[in-house]
Amino acid sequence: MKFTEISKGFLNDLYDKWTSGNVLSDEEIVYDLVASIQECVEQTATKRTVTRHSRPWIDSIISDRFKELRKMKKKCRNRRSRRNAEKYKEFLDETMIIVQQEERKYWLSQCNKLTTVSEKDKWKLINKLTNQQVSGAVQPIRV
Secondary structure (H helix, E strand, O other): OHHHHHHHHHHHHHHHHHOOOOOOOHHHHHHHHHHHHHHHHHHHOOOOOOOOOOOOOOOHHHHHHHHHHHHHHHHHHHOOOHHHHHHHHHHHHHHHHHHHHHHHHHHHHHHHHOOOOOHHHHHHHHHHHOOOOOOOOOOOOOO
């Protein structure tokens, strides 16, 4: 929805530029189009790193708390005081409680999905939850 609104403005500007009477080469037209679409994507897309060990229950709020926790840890390490250590410990405890609650919510939501999906999808979901790897590759033989 947001991409559509932003891209309308960019594409209208490009259309006006192209129909203004200036003769542009094909390369310039393609370059302008690619640049405007890339700008639209950068303004609307959320960037997220997904790895094999991704934790889907970590959202932007928890990520921000982790970032603040790292700053506090560095401050505590560089400026040792009882007050800094207590603030860090308190913030760490609060963050761990929030992470555990979110992880529990995620697991419960995934377990609730098991009742509604097909038999084939159930096993995919179970393998995902238990972090099992399907080994389809050829394994080396030790002689």
